[in-house]
Amino acid sequence: MTESLFLKDIWFTHTMDEGRILEGASLRIEDGTIRGVGRVKKERGDEVLDCRGAIVMPGLVNSHTHSPMVLLRGLNDDAPLDDWLKTMWEVEEKITPEIEELGAEWGFIEMLLTGTTSCLDMYGSFNVAGAAERLGIRVANGPPLISRFAPADERLKDARRYVETYRGHERITPVVNLHSIYTNDTETIAKAGELSRGSNVPLHVHCSETREEVFENRKEWGRLAVEELNEQGALWEKTVLAHLGWASSGEFRMIRDTGAGAVHCPVSNQKLGTGGFFPFRDVKDLGITVGLGTDGAASNNSLDMFREMKAMALLQKGQYWDPGSASSDDVLRCATVNGNRLIGSEGGMLKEGLPADMIVLDADSTLMPLRKDTLGSALVYSATGSLVRTTIICGEICYDRGILRDGKNARERVREIAKRTLPRLY
Amino acid sequence: MRVCCLFSGGKDSAFALHRMLLSGFEVPVLLTIRSDDPDSWLYHTPGMEVSHLFEELTGIPTEVVRSKAPEKEEEILLDSLRDMKERYELDAICSGALLSDYQRMRFSQAAMGAGLVSYTPLWRKNGKSYMEELIRFGFSFMLVSYSSPGFEPVDLGCEVTEEMMNRFFKTADRWGAHPAFEGGEAETLVLGGPCFPGKLKVEGKVVEKGQYSARFLIDSAEVV
Numbered sequence: 001m002t003e004s005l006f007l008k009d010i011w012f013t014h015t016m017d018e019g020r021i022l023e024g025a026s027l028r029i030e031d032g033t034i035r036g037v038g039r040v041k042k043e044r045g046d047e048v049l050d051c052r053g054a055i056v057m058p059g060l061v062n063s064h065t066h067s068p069m070v071l072l073r074g075l076n077d078d079a080p081l082d083d084w085l086k087t088m089w090e091v092e093e094k095i096t097p098e099i100e101e102l103g104a105e106w107g108f109i110e111m112l113l114t115g116t117t118s119c120l121d122m123y124g125s126f127n128v129a130g131a132a133e134r135l136g137i138r139v140a141n142g143p144p145l146i147s148r149f150a151p152a153d154e155r156l157k158d159a160r161r162y163v164e165t166y167r168g169h170e171r172i173t174p175v176v177n178l179h180s181i182y183t184n185d186t187e188t189i190a191k192a193g194e195l196s197r198g199s200n201v202p203l204h205v206h207c208s209e210t211r212e213e214v215f216e217n218r219k220e221w222g223r224l225a226v227e228e229l230n231e232q233g234a235l236w237e238k239t240v241l242a243h244l245g246w247a248s249s250g251e252f253r254m255i256r257d258t259g260a261g262a263v264h265c266p267v268s269n270q271k272l273g274t275g276g277f278f279p280f281r282d283v284k285d286l287g288i289t290v291g292l293g294t295d296g297a298a299s300n301n302s303l304d305m306f307r308e309m310k311a312m313a314l315l316q317k318g319q320y321w322d323p324g325s326a327s328s329d330d331v332l333r334c335a336t337v338n339g340n341r342l343i344g345s346e347g348g349m350l351k352e353g354l355p356a357d358m359i360v361l362d363a364d365s366t367l368m369p370l371r372k373d374t375l376g377s378a379l380v381y382s383a384t385g386s387l388v389r390t391t392i393i394c395g396e397i398c399y400d401r402g403i404l405r406d407g408k409n410a411r412e413r414v415r416e417i418a419k420r421t422l423p424r425l426y
Numbered sequence: 427m428r429v430c431c432l433f434s435g436g437k438d439s440a441f442a443l444h445r446m447l448l449s450g451f452e453v454p455v456l457l458t459i460r461s462d463d464p465d466s467w468l469y470h471t472p473g474m475e476v477s478h479l480f481e482e483l484t485g486i487p488t489e490v491v492r493s494k495a496p497e498k499e500e501e502i503l504l505d506s507l508r509d510m511k512e513r514y515e516l517d518a519i520c521s522g523a524l525l526s527d528y529q530r531m532r533f534s535q536a537a538m539g540a541g542l543v544s545y546t547p548l549w550r551k552n553g554k555s556y557m558e559e560l561i562r563f564g565f566s567f568m569l570v571s572y573s574s575p576g577f578e579p580v581d582l583g584c585e586v587t588e589e590m591m592n593r594f595f596k597t598a599d600r601w602g603a604h605p606a607f608e609g610g611e612a613e614t615l616v617l618g619g620p621c622f623p624g625k626l627k628v629e630g631k632v633v634e635k636g637q638y639s640a641r642f643l644i645d646s647a648e649v650v
Contacts, residue, residue: 211544215535248527275543279550322552 059117061339064293068103114385193234209243226251245276268295434470438522473615574611
């Protein structure tokens, strides 16, 4: 593993540090940490990365995904939500832990290729973490709790074991993955809350994604989804709520009051036609930390966070009738700084002393004309993940021009995984 | 796609209907719930005395259902939608909810109970742009009451003009009022719109209630 790295002659560096954009800077990394950015000098022993004609920015954080669902991509697309879910479950029944791990590896490779350095994942557990460790990507994960499908006590035991195994790990962040409140009984919701608070780890949950979910909750408990989480002690400053397209203003105030965070999944919500609207501007004005997520590749169908950023900006502008409702700076912040904050990391900026998670993009003609004042706009509205040349995590090059850190060709590895898994599912 | 628009006679439901028609939806019927509760959170009540004219004004069949008991407001909506779904072969409802979760969620829940999709085309839209668009699109509407600085008794009972709105926007900026009256600053009655064949002519008188509140009592109304 490279211990020190020198990114030389970077054309533009988007630091995300109070909007600071540098032209002609260099950046030095040592022991997984950024040691300097700007006019910094190469030191003896540094591996040099030539960044002429390139853009360097913080690595993207996919704040809500289900990595192995690449295996289900394209399955029953465009079907009504109920039908679609039924088909997913039918195929998912055939997914063994081994297939799940390979699926996660495939998903993580796609993330590395398109500039994602970290993700908040909900699928599998130790096997998925194993795939992440092989590739070097940062993953926040934990066994999903679904008391409707599996005995809650057993899964909670797994969740505890997962938390203890990965506590303090450099790249795997343990989280309590409470699937949702409609797939869990109140006891499991309360125990998940206890585990998250007691272990001081994030609690990740689907919430108010569909109209059916919201009104079934209201009928059953007389409370809305966020209110129910709060009632069971599962809403606190480390809770991360994904979707929220059907949440009410009162629920958003409750999220603010508890310090919990939110994740916007614009493409998945639109593709599944869930019909709600995540009111980003209002949520931001409340001071809630908002991350951005692709959701699984079955409902997106891409894991490219550049495409997600653009989708978010467009959806918000269109819904509010206001182009200022989600600026490129807002969106970049969601996909970098905020995503890190949601999983308790201080990264997301290129600043001395912070974790060295960053990506190098080719500044090709599709981004031109490129100036300091157009860089943010180019990254959100024009770039796609295919421009990513190099992905650096913890100061280590985990992907560079088609090659993974173990020397394997990334695309060939995905083809191999597809060959080993898909015939067993379809 | 066949949509029933919830129509209260106010500007929001009228503009929501307009948006649905512009987007190519078929609107075979409007539903007006006439609540006996003047403080209803769910239904718009001012101007309801002219609800019998909505069908003539809009050119769309309108069912007016009376809600007598405040505690049954949601139930009445659900029952009406279930019944109308069959008769009009409906797929969806549409409402003019702007910022009220109380309305949006209850309308949506009733729609779900009746197996219908719920559209809220004005939900969280920029209030000022919406009001400007309303006037630019050629809607005419009047204030039937106000409870906010920025209006005068003379503003009641006559068509809202761009000048009147600009005056109110300044007050709204200064005092934090909602530019589209979502905080209850004023209530409106739509008089005509680009997609309506008729125009409502209303006569009545102004009753001042306080320094910043007054209402317009309708004596007579007709569609011309």
